Amino acid sequence: MRTKFYLPFIALALIATSCNSKKEATKESGIRLANLDQTINPRNDFYQYACGGWMKANPLTDEYSSFGSFDQLAENNRTQIKGLIEELAKQQSQPGSITQKIGDLYNIAMDSAKLNADGVAPIKEYLDKLAAIKDRNGLSQEIATMHRDGFGPFFGLYVGADDMNSSMNMAQLYQGGLSLGEREYYLDDDDHTKEIRTKFEEHVGKMFQLAGFTAEEAQKAAKNVMTVETRLAEASKSAVELRDPYANYNKITVAQLKKEVPSIDWDAYFTTIGLKDLQEVNVGQMDEIKTVADLLKKEDLDVLKAYLQWNVINTASSYLSDNFVAQNFDFYGRTLSGTKEMQPRWKRAVSAVNGVLGEAVGQMYSEKYFPAAAKERMIKLVGNLQKALGERIQGLEWMSEETKAKALEKLAAFHVKVGYPDKWRDYSNLEIKNDSYWANIIRSNHFDHDKMIAKAGKPVDKDEWLMTPQTVNAYYNPTTNEICFPAAILQYPFFDMNADDACNYGAIGVVIGHEMTHGFDDQGRQYDKDGNLKDWWTPEDAKNFKERAQVLVDYFGNIEVLPGLKANGELTLGENIADHGGLQVSFLALQKAMAENPLGKDEHGFTPEQRFFLSYANVWADNTRDEQIRLQTKSDPHSLGRWRVNAALPHISMWYDAFGVKEGDALYLPVEKRASIW
Template sequence: MKRVMILSFAAALLATGCTSKSTVKTPGIDLSNLDTTVACGDDFYDYACGGWMKKNPLKPEYARFGSFDQLRENNREQIRLLFEELGKQKAEPGSIAQKIGDLYNMGLDSVRLNEEGASPIAEELSRIQSLSGKEAISAMIGEMHRTTSAPFFAIYVDADAKNSTMNIAGWYQAGMNMGDRDYYIADDEANSKIRDSYRNYIQKIFTLSGYSAESAAQAAATVLKVETEIAKAAFTREELRDPQAGYNVMTIDELKKQFGGLDWDIYFNTVGLDSLKKINIGQPRTLKAVNNLLKTLNEQEIRDYLAFNCIDGAAPYLSDDFVNAHFDFYSKTLSGKEQIEPRWKRALDVPNSLLSEAVGEMYVAKYFPPEAKERMVQLVANLQTALGQHIDSLEWMSDETKAKAHEKLNNFYVKIGYPDKWRDYTGLTVNPKDSYYANIRRAAEFETLYSLKDEGKPVDKTKWYMSPQTVNAYYNPSSNEICFPAGILQPPFFNFDADDAVNYGAIGVVIGHEMTHGFDDQGRQFDKDGNLNDWWTSADAEQFTKRAEILASQYDNIVVLDTVHANGHFTLGENIADHGGLRIAYTALHNTFDGVEPAPIDGFTADQRFYLAYAALWAGNIRDAEILRLTKIDPHSLGRWRVNAALRNMETFFKAFDIKEGDAMYMAPEDRVIIW
């Protein structure tokens, strides 16, 4: 598992995208995407995106569909063509073409998957059910962490937050398969119904795996008991945002002395960290609860909990009965999806994820125009200049802190398009004679060992944490790097045929967003070298916090659905980045004018086109269940509020669209906040 503190532009589920060498021109602003029946001063999101939303109603397979998802679908089609081309060739055994092609084809083979049923996990379940003794249990947990699941907790390797040139192992809270602690402990009707559905799902997949109805019911009760105990102790979403609270390095001897519920020597040897000397405990409170569980649960309870993690991790890659049960809970109940994706999409996502850089290398060669990388280099430089201007203009920041901020800005490590060197997948075996799940398990193990092998070694700053085909971007504070994969360098984000106002409102804001992450409530705690190190004067830190609290309160007051509010503190970092990205990109755009305002296009001024282009990034439709789920788990605000809430702090936005006091979009100057 890789637990790097990546601060991304979009939610993690928006994972892939495409670029094309097509000569078809895309308009900078597509007028059909607007809904001019809505006054821009009443609801700018509906005005700028309403036409797009009407043209793209939600299909049953989606809980949310927006601009990112549209790119994701285009990307899938292009990668599908790549995979089909591989299928027409006679691949050499052990080649990348063989590995990708066989893994894809195994996912398509519904006849074989349904014939095999639960048999691919039978041997693993048998070993789990025969576990006895602390040593055997510790070894099994290590094996599962090395492959497809994370019972009780997760292990990872990443840069040491206070010595960013070296990698260190880390312990991170996990073992809650619903993904958020509130699902287990929130005392309301909605979450109670979700827990009931979860219990039914657990029982069903146990039954499908050969358990009796009685044994499945007892096992389900155990799973909920264990996960609820972990949830009670787990760090909240807000606590997880504090990098200082997440830094607790101890020696392995100290770990063994304080938390003896697991045989750590056997565990680390099994997981692949046999020479470990120290580890960072991300959430000590949660570890204490897990340690207590390992000491107090009886062996049958531990066996049932581990068995569920095995079955749950394998379910998407087994027969249709397992796949549908998994979909019904995780996608239909939690997100509101009505229909599972076609099999080819699910099959494609497996090699696209597990051999991501191998697919990325093929993708870049076919679809990524090199001139996009050249243009991005200049755009990034322009945005750096603009952010420097903003730092200099801050009245509340001292010259001392400004100087350090400039050092950090000038030390950004920029990655564009794709890595300079590609990963080697020679050591991964894909064998179609084995089951689909066995191959996925082996690929997951290959990925885990690839990450864990860096423990105790110098950090490789050339390593990428997103594949080139990803429609997203990120800032990584431990390396002070900003990354823009090839997948995001296309319309509506990056458009060669569009005017500067559109490109600065889209990809310019993305660039500014990632840069601002270096100076948000989390990123500002890391210095120019990526170390967790306080480089602010106390007075400047106080001024920053004061302004950040105003922004958090603005978002806390948003009602996302019925009586449910947004979480302004959980989303604070992304909201600061949105605000900073908008302001910095606007300044960078005006720097290009050199005092001469360009003529309007399609009746819209450059400033209007800038803000319309930004809003277009967040056009989308979403189901109510997904609104509630994302409000729990996603540190990004919902698309509607990334537009309406962010723009209400922008005086230049009010001027561009003549928004005045009394309009719903208007915010009085004394209520606005400027951080960067």
């Protein structure tokens, strides 16, 4: 689904994949010379030096717009999960059992003959229902129905922790409704963005024709979609503005909402969506909601109906016949990100099963591929990193003792999750049956929606996981003050049971430190130890922090990622702070570990310090198409892999010492221009 939820956690990156830890106890250095390009001077281009060999050995295939270490793991993970799923898909399982649901959904996704025979039929009734709308009276109820069904017209709703009372869940409205995701795609005036808009409108028209509309009807519908989405974009906040938690917190009573936005029938909306008698709600972006109300009141009804129909076509397209899937890929894959060839059907089917039955698959995956020893070692690493971050906080010369005490309290209160949940999700009430692929997705959307809605007004479950175990990623959630490391990230190049501490502290150690630092980045620092949005800083300390963070904003904002295109230092600030802190915290933890268990040069002649930084760089090895670089620069809060190395390390004094970087080298940055925060 493309619905955009502003979930309150901050992830390392957004890629799902797996783990495959070795079982031998022998420790190795962990450095693979084949990954390096030793013809390059590391002091001039450390990324190319550390990753050039890997990049040459892993050229982009047509299936990818970007291929990196994450994707390499993803290939391994899909193969492992495919093996687990296909075993279930071959057998006759008890109806209603989890094995039946996993196996049948996979078989349905793989049944190209039925999908192509069905064509547009699975959504035809829905489109006809929207076409039959005669007046505006039922629009609010219809939008609510569509939200529960998994579509995202106009705006969104989710239930999550109240930022000001983090132990309790509340309903939250947020801006949405943009097929292109970011408002800039509708508003920017550069040639590339204008071309994207033109091709998007053409794409919408083609999709309407596939759904049975005439060429003339489809062209008109596409223009109507652009009319609505442009209006929404004009009223929406930018990705940078959405990073300010106070500016996006507006808790009001439903009575106040009715008074401020009377053109939406809120009683009908909330009742239909399952929140009858709701008393209060957080309206994150009120201007956008008011624009929606204005559209519903004044815009031509045919324009609104075309927009609603587009939401159905667009969201369902991946689960329909091959012509819908191909056209959807042609725009979102080929045009927007530069991918030349879509994934084979089995990969898409595995992803669908992961999306619908993620924890059930994760339970099988964890049992087979996640050794207990990995969890034990990871928990020890987390403890070591917590101690190191505590020491760095205590040693900060720019922070007062008063703020340090509160920072240390927050650090000590971190809730740590490793591997997989203690309690698995119950899928008993989710029905998977052989009617249509899309019908199963709708039932899954209802299942997920109803679970979410049931949380409203109830205590936050701090043991709930926001990622599945088979996801190679990690996250920090400020409202629960938790750090989470799913099982799948605990493998090379992040974590290697065979590698020595220098390798593991440079990779998974920095990941741990990265997530911990998110608790103290420009967003996370605004939440206290209990997860409440609350200012615990002295004014002087807050001022010092902002001044020091601005160094990273300015530095990254001046990077030219493509000719004429600069990185967004404000959008990527949180992730850049987390990388900056993670590197320093993990390096200190390594030094403390080596005080007890000294390490020397490895068989290649690299010192432990050099191995630390090489391992860090290898995590971000990647080849990326220009289209994907443009897409990420406009929308992704993570810096590109190259700059998570070549722009992050010049601010780390220990890297200069490890590789003898000095004035005159291309990556050298004078001490007074380096960031110094955590």
